[in-house]
Amino acid sequence: MSSKNKSRKTGLIFFPAFDWAISPTHPEREERLLYTRDQIFEEGLMDLPSIEEYKPRLAEKKDIARVHFCVPDVESQVTEAHLIAAGSTLTLADALEKGEIGNGFALVRPPGHHSMRVVHGNRGFCNINNMAIMVEYLRTKYGHKKIAVIDTDVHHGDGTQEIFWHDPDVLCISFHQDGHTLYPGSGFVNEMGGPQALARTLNIPLPPGTTDEGIHYVLDNLIMPVLDEFKPDLILNSAGQDNHYTDPLANMRVSANGYARLNEKLAPDICVLEGGYAVETALPYVNTGIIQAMAGLDYSHVKEPDFVPGRFVQSEEMKREIAHTVSQVQTVWDERYNLVEEALEGLGDFYRRKRRIFYDTDMINENQEEVVRLCPDCAGYMTINTSAQRGYGTLNSAFCVTIPRGACSSCRDDAKEEYAEHLDDRRIGYVLMQDKDKDKFKFYNNMTRTEKGY
C-alpha cells in the first residue's frame, strides 16, 4: 500500500529544458517555460515550507520500453531531453511512494500525451508519453492496480488513450476542445476503449469557448462522481494548460483561477505538464496557480493582468450542449459492465483492428494492425504489425508482441511463438517484444540479425 500520507509537502520538478526545441520558431521551443521560471522563482515558491524541489533524473531505456515499441529502438527515438522529462515523473513517483511528498507536479517539457504505444517519430510535439511511462513504472515497481489518468489538456489525450485502450484498470478520462475543431481530431464520446475495457476510456468533447464554468460542470457532474465509483489507487493529471483563454493554438476560455480550482478539486497525486503555448499570458499564472492549489496555498491572488471575474460567460446553448455530452458519457459509464459483456459476446478468440496514424510533426504515415487475444484467464497477449513512411522516405516496419502483466501460460507461449516466427522474416524490419510480466524487453533487427534487450 502506498504510504503517501506521511508528508503533505508538494514535490516539484521544474525542468524547462532551456536548451531543447523542436525547431527555433516551433511553439515547443526553449522560451516556452522562461516566463514561468521568472514567475515561480520570483514568487519564491520553492522556498515555501509546503513545497520541496527535486532534481530530475534520466529515465532508463527500460522505463520507455515498458510502454513503447520504439522503432527501431529506444535510442533512435528519444533524446536526453525526453529521458529527463520522463525521468522527472519517475523521481516524483518514488518520492510519493516513499512518503516524502503528499503530491507532486512535474513541470517539465517536452510533453508526451500524443505519443502512442508504437513510436516512429514525433506526433503532436510528443515523442514518448511521460504520463504512461510513470503509470507503468508505478504499477511495476509499487504494484498499484487501479490508476485514473485525467487529461486536462485542450487537445484530446489520444496517445494515453491508445496505450491503455485495452486496460480495464487504467481509467483514462479526457476533456478537450471538440475534435471537429482541433488537433488531433479525435476524442469523441464513442471512443470508449477496447472490448475488455469499455468505458474505462471516457471522452468529453467540449465546444470551443467553454469557460471555467463549463469545465467545472464536467468535473462536478461527471469526473468526480466517476472517480468516487472507480476508486483508483492514484489520480494523475495530464496537466495541459492550453484551455486558457489566451492560448494561440486553441479556442477555450479557461482562466488560471479555473485551472487552480480544478486541481484543488481533483486533488491529483501527481500532475504532469502537457501542452500550453501562451508562454507569456497564461503559463506563468496557470503554473503558479496549480502549484499553489496542490500545496494547499491561497491561489486567489493569481490573476492574469487582463482578467476580471465574469469576463467570459457561456451561452445557454453552450451550457445545454455540455450538459448533454456529460449525460451521454454518464450513461456509457453506468452501462460499463453490460457494454463489456455484450462486446465480448459478439467476438471470437481474437479482437482485431486496423488503423492509420498520422504524425503531424514528423510527417509520418503509419499503418497498424492490432490483434488482442480475448483470453478468459488473463488480459491476453497482443501483437501489432506496423509500417510507417516518412514523406517519400524509407519505410520502417515492425512486428510487436506484448505479454501482459499476469499472463497465463498459454498466452505467454503463444506470444513467444509469434515473436520467434517473425524473426528473420525479411518482409519486416524489426521484431519487438514486451514481456511486461517479467519486465524484460527485446528488440530484434531482421536486417542485421541482432537482438538487444533491456
Added chain:
Amino acid sequence: MLIGIDVGGTTTDAVVVDGNTVVKTAYVPTDHDNLLKCMLMALDELVQGIDTRKIERVVLSTTLITNMIAEGKTDPVALVLIPGPGTNPKDYALGESIVLDGAIDFRGKEIDVLRESQIKEAASEIKAQGMSRVAVVGKFCQRNHSHELKVGEMLSSALPGARIELGHRVSGQLNFPRRAATTLLTAATKDRYAQFADDMARALKERGISAPIYILKADGGTLPLDKSAEMPVETIFSGPAASIMGVMALTQPGQTSVVVDIGGTTTDLALILSGKPLLSAKGARVGSLLTHVRAFAVKSVAIGGDSAVTVSGGNLAVGPHRDGSPLCMGGRGPTPTDALRVMGMSSIGDAGLAEKAMQMVGVELGCSSKQAAQKVIDAVVDKIVFEVNEMFREWELEPAYRIWEIMSKEAITAQNVVGVGGGAPPLVPLVAARMGAAAIVPKYAPVANAIGAAVARPTLALNLHIDTEKGEYSVAEEGLSGRVIDRRMTPEDAEKLARKLLAERAVRLGIGEYASEAEVTYSEVFNMIRGWSTAGRLLDVRMEILAGLLPSWGRC
C-alpha cells in the same frame, strides 16, 4: 604587511602577514557586548613592536551583524510590499507589512498602476507607528524600478528624515520574498553598522594606522569598510567564510577539500571544489528569514569536543546537546574530549578524570574504558563522515534546468580533509582515513580564520538583464538602465557590456584594481518568438569577482 582580525565565539584572533609569512599572532577573549573594543584590544596587542606605517591593509571579520540580528538589537522597519498577482503575501513569513496595489510583470511591463491615495495612507500609518525606516519592495521591480522609485519618493517627502531602502538596489535576482527580507534587514542594520564603521575608522586613525580598512563578507570577499555600509547584511557569517578562506590560503590551489571546523559543540563543514569554495545555491538564511545574501555553503552539525555522551538502552549517543565542560576539564559528564584524552590522542585536561568519564560510559556499555573511548570517537567520526557525504549528495542533487547541466554533473570525491578549530588535530586524520582522503591540519590552523581575512581579495557581483525587444538593459543593484539598439545582440556582446558595467561598479566601490579578475558565472539568451519570427532577445549575464586570495600571498 596585512592585518586580519576575526571575531570568534570565544576568542578574537589577529594576525600580521607579510608576503607569505605569518609575522605575528594575537588573541583576546571575545567581548560580545563590545566588539569594537575587543577588536581594538586584539589589534593593539598585535601591533606592539610593529611599524604601523608598513601596514597596507586591515581586514575585519566580525559577528556584529550576526549578533545584532540574533539579539534583536536591530532597528524597527516598516515593510511596504507591492506584490502584484501571485502568492498571498501572508504566505511569506515576513511579519507585518503594508500591501499596495500596482504590479510589474516578468518583462518589466506595468500591469497595474499604483494608487497615490494608498501610498499616502501608508505614509500616515508609518508615521503613526513612529517608524523612521522603511523597506519598499515590489515583485519584478528589478525589471522595472519605477514603482519602487515612485513609492520611495512619496514616502520620503511624507516622512522627512526617514531612511528608505528600495528592493531593487539590494538585489537584482529573482525571488521577491528573499529580496523583501534582505531589504528589511538592510534597513534594520544600516544605521548601527554605519556607526560602527565610523568608530572603527576613527579608532584606527587615532592609532596612526592609515591603511585602508576592509570587511569580510559571507562570500569570502572583502569590501572597503565605508562602502560596505551600503550592504551591511552581506557581512553576516563572515566567521565560516574566514575559515574557508584560511584553508584556501594554507592548502594547495585547485584541489577538492572538505573543511572541517570542529569546535566545542558544533562542527562546521564546507566544501572547496577544484579550488573554488562552494556557495550555497540560494542566499543565506538569517534567523528565520531567507535572504539573497551570497554565502558559502556551510553545514553546522551539532557535535563537538564538549558534546554530551549518553547511553540509553545500550545505545551510545554523542550530542546534540552540551552538558557543561568535559569531565577532564572539571565538567560533569563524559564528552569526546575525555575519550581523546583516554586514547592518548590529546593532552587536554586531567588524565584521571578523563579515565573516570570513560569508565562511566564503559559500565553502561559493558566494556573497558578504552573500548568505550574508541566507541565515542567512532561515533563522532561516523557522524562527521555521514554529514560530509550528505553534503556532497546535496550538491549533486541541486536542481538543474538545462540538459547539459544534468548530463555533465558527476559525482566527486574529496582529495583532502582539512581541519581547523580546536577539536580538529586528533579527529581529522580519522575522518580523512574513512573517506580515503589526505588529512591536512595546517600549521597555522588555530589562526586560519584571521589569515583568511587578511589575505582574501574583494568580491563583487553584477546582474545584467537585457530585453532587446524593448531596447533596454538594466542593472538593478546600481539602479541603472540604458538603451540597447541591436535586436540580435549576442551573449558575447552582453558579456562585454556586463564587464564594462562591473568595472564601473568596482571603481565606485573602491576596488577597481580587481575588475580584471571578473568572470561570467551565468549567461543565458532566449529568442522571443512572436508569430513565427524573432521579436527580440532576452539576455541575462551575471559577472562576478569570485572569492580568491590576494596575489601577494604566496601559499605556504
